[in-house]
Amino acid sequence: MSPYSFDPNLFDELEQERLEALSWRKKVWLFGVPLVAAASIVSAMFFGPEGLIAAVVGAGLTYMIAEFKLFELKERMKTDILSHMAEARGWRFDADGPPESGVDIYSDLGLLRSHNELTVEDLFEGELNGVRFELFEALAKMRTKNQKSESVRTVFSGLLARFSFPKDFQGSTVVLTDSGFFNWAAGFSQKGERVTLEDPVFEKQFQVYSSDQVEARYLLTPSFMQRLLDIRQVFPDAQLQAAFERSHLYLAIDTKSSSRGELGFFDVKDMSKPISQQGAIQLFERELQVFEDIVNGLNLDTSTKI
Amino acid sequence: MDSTWIFLIIIGVVAAIGYSLYVSVIQKRNRARNAFSTIDVQLKKRHDLIPNVLKIAKETMKQEMSLIEEVTRLRTATETPTDTDDPDAIKSRLEAESGLAQSMRQLFAVAENYPEPRFVEAMKTAQETYQEVEGHISAARRFYNSAVEDLQNAVEIWPSSTIAALAGVKAMPFFEIDEMERKPIDADDILSG
Numbered sequence: 001m002s003p004y005s006f007d008p009n010l011f012d013e014l015e016q017e018r019l020e021a022l023s024w025r026k027k028v029w030l031f032g033v034p035l036v037a038a039a040s041i042v043s044a045m046f047f048g049p050e051g052l053i054a055a056v057v058g059a060g061l062t063y064m065i066a067e068f069k070l071f072e073l074k075e076r077m078k079t080d081i082l083s084h085m086a087e088a089r090g091w092r093f094d095a096d097g098p099p100e101s102g103v104d105i106y107s108d109l110g111l112l113r114s115h116n117e118l119t120v121e122d123l124f125e126g127e128l129n130g131v132r133f134e135l136f137e138a139l140a141k142m143r144t145k146n147q148k149s150e151s152v153r154t155v156f157s158g159l160l161a162r163f164s165f166p167k168d169f170q171g172s173t174v175v176l177t178d179s180g181f182f183n184w185a186a187g188f189s190q191k192g193e194r195v196t197l198e199d200p201v202f203e204k205q206f207q208v209y210s211s212d213q214v215e216a217r218y219l220l221t222p223s224f225m226q227r228l229l230d231i232r233q234v235f236p237d238a239q240l241q242a243a244f245e246r247s248h249l250y251l252a253i254d255t256k257s258s259s260r261g262e263l264g265f266f267d268v269k270d271m272s273k274p275i276s277q278q279g280a281i282q283l284f285e286r287e288l289q290v291f292e293d294i295v296n297g298l299n300l301d302t303s304t305k306i
Numbered sequence: 307m308d309s310t311w312i313f314l315i316i317i318g319v320v321a322a323i324g325y326s327l328y329v330s331v332i333q334k335r336n337r338a339r340n341a342f343s344t345i346d347v348q349l350k351k352r353h354d355l356i357p358n359v360l361k362i363a364k365e366t367m368k369q370e371m372s373l374i375e376e377v378t379r380l381r382t383a384t385e386t387p388t389d390t391d392d393p394d395a396i397k398s399r400l401e402a403e404s405g406l407a408q409s410m411r412q413l414f415a416v417a418e419n420y421p422e423p424r425f426v427e428a429m430k431t432a433q434e435t436y437q438e439v440e441g442h443i444s445a446a447r448r449f450y451n452s453a454v455e456d457l458q459n460a461v462e463i464w465p466s467s468t469i470a471a472l473a474g475v476k477a478m479p480f481f482e483i484d485e486m487e488r489k490p491i492d493a494d495d496i497l498s499g
Binding site for chain 2: 167196197198213214215216217218221
């Protein structure tokens with residue numbers, strides 16, 4: 001149960017619109033399908049097999065007319081609900097995400113690999129248990145063209161987050177997911193030198209590079225290493241990477257290899273369910289709770305320093 | 307190709323391997339020495355803090371004079387420069403530092419039980435600063451131990467062990483935490499003792 005609450009009737013209007021949009025969809029399919037079928041038969045009788053193109057176009061149009069209200073509502077619903085949830089926590093929500101310049105630091109730190117297409121959305125900013133943070137969703141792709149074909153590769157799809165960090169440090173330390181045999185390639189692109197830490201479980205899952213060997217160990221205490229391993233358990237299919245730079249901790253949780261799909265956080269998954277019951281509110285609460293658990297688990301509160 | 311050439315090539319290859327092993331062993335030794343100097347810098351910070359802590363403690367903790375004197379003695383003992391070529395000297399220094407850390411922990415633990423709020427507050431502030439320095443010492447210790455482990459492997463595993471022996475490179479001691487230091491301190495034990 002979330003400790004945050006807001007007026008349960010706040011979304012009555014949205015719920016009404018959802019019911020209307022569902023009803024609209026039902027009507028369009030009820031009338032549209034027989035109409036398209038009849039038009040296709042008539043068209044086929046006059047124009048032969050080519051007439052079936054009308055069936056395809058008709059089906060496409062019916063789908064668009066049936067669904068456009070739900071599509072539009074889905075986005076509005078997400079923005080309204082998440083804005084209220086953020087407000088209840090004293091945070092700020094921006095559905096458009098941060099400006100592109102706000103993402104550069106993640107690329108500079110090597111948490112976001114080289115890309116030429118970037119989509120960001122769902123920015124949360126605020127303070128949680130004394131820790132300033134930003135959290136947003138990002139999708140980065142690399143589109144390459146040659147004379148014959150064009151290919152698009154997803155470089156990153158997941159969450160990027162920044163937290164204020166209670167320790168003072170000067171250098172840069174990056175924690176990357178272990179790539180086994182290909183670790184040398186990761187090392188090649190890193191500025192600092194490899195830091196070998198004493199925890200064998202951590203070493204098996206991560207590789208650390210830093211501009212300062214001692215500072216890396218000052219930041220990555222045995223208990224902090226354990227906390228990173230614990231977060232890894234929350235997203236077992238994801239690649240977790242972290243970086244320490246300019247009094248901040250940066251986290252990148254790449255879920256592109258999981259079943260979540262592109263930009264799959266903070267999305268209304270099922271419009272057929274009522275908003276307040278098993279639908280969007282509960283889903284978003286669960287996702288924000290996971291994030292809060294991560295912040296609490298990292299124990300970044302300024303008094304502990306371990 | 308006559309046998310002289312083959313012999314010269316073999317000699318050349320052996321010399322190249324020997325030289326690269328020599329470079330690697332010396333690099334590891336220098337890294338361990340560098341790591342020791344890093345610890346030294348952090349330990350110096352701790353030494354600099356101790357007089358202020360003792361100044362606060364002396365005013366109120368009159369019953370703990372033996373503990374305060376012990377801290378003063380250990381601090382003086384650890385002030386002497388350490389010869390980084392002598393593993394025994396490094397070992398003694400690191401043991402003395404562990405003893406000093408242990409005594410400081412005892413001092414802070416006992417101070418918590420004093421009834422004077424102003425004194426407890428002052429000691430708490432001093433302890434926070436001390437713990438920050440301890441965090442840096444711990445990081446430096448972990449780096450030093452990692453460098454020492456690399457050096458130890460080079461000194462003990464053949465063929466680099468032969469090169470190390472010829473170059474007079476010796477393993478350096480680990481900076482270990484005493485079992486006592488790992489345990490939480492119980493002030494009642496100290497006060498009753």
